[in-house]
Amino acid sequence: MSLDTVVEDIREEAHARAEEIRNEGEARAEEIESAAEADAEEIVESAERDVEREIEQLREQRLSSAKLEAKQKRLEARRDVLEDVHEQVEEELATLEGDSREELTRALLEAASVEFDDGDDVSVYGRESDRELIESILEDAEYDDYEYAGEYDCLGGVVVESEGSRVRVNNTFDSVLEDVWEDNLREISNRLFEQ
Structure with missing residues (x-):
């Protein structure tokens, strides 16, 4: 075997090994990229769920607050009507x-x-x-x-x-x-x- 053949064999082996390393690197990069994309999707979905939950809680708080305010206004209106009725009864008694x-x-x-x-x-x-x-x-x-x-x-x-x-x-x-x-x-x- 001549020196040129040995050098050629080593070169081919080195190229093959380099190609193999490059392919492994690309495969690993694809795995990392795929995992990162999956993680990113999961983070986005989790963030969306958190935002939706927060929006729902805020909506429920506002709804509850509005219901309470409406109830208070209804009670105030009833109290005003009762006061008016009481005053009318007093007036009728006074003018009896x-x-x-x-x-x-x-x-x-x-x-x-x-x-x-x-x-x-x-x-x-x-x-x-x-x-x-x-x-x-x-x-x-x-x-x-x-x-x-x-x-x-x-x-x-x-x-x-x-x-x-x-x-x-x-x-x-x-x-x-x-x-x-x-x-x-x-x-x-x-x-x-x-x-």
Whole structure:
């Protein structure tokens, strides 16, 4: 074998080995590139899922916030309507006249009188515009020890007290209205806002 043949064989072997290394390098590069592309796709998909989840959470928060705000506005509107109704009832009580006003005032005075003993000096207070009405009721024999004592700022009715028994009974239209209102607020609300 000549030296030229050996050199040629070595050269061919070197070229073959270089080709093999280059092919292995290209294959490895393709594997790395393919793995990188797969990783990139997975990262993009994960990021998209995260963004979609974040968008959904934000949407739910905004929806929840909007629902809460709507509920608060609805409650405020209901409260305003209830206040209006309460004011209308007060106005009707304040402007009540004639036999109806007298019957209510008598009933409230009679209910208060059970708290006092016979012989107690009892003072009766009422709305200034009801003075004549109260004084005429007190002229009845059953109220001999009762006396109109002055004005009380109210819609009507009476405040009755006796220093001797240290009892004071507030039977004004206002106090009765508040008791009835509180006791029946749920029913009033249900009737006004039936759904």
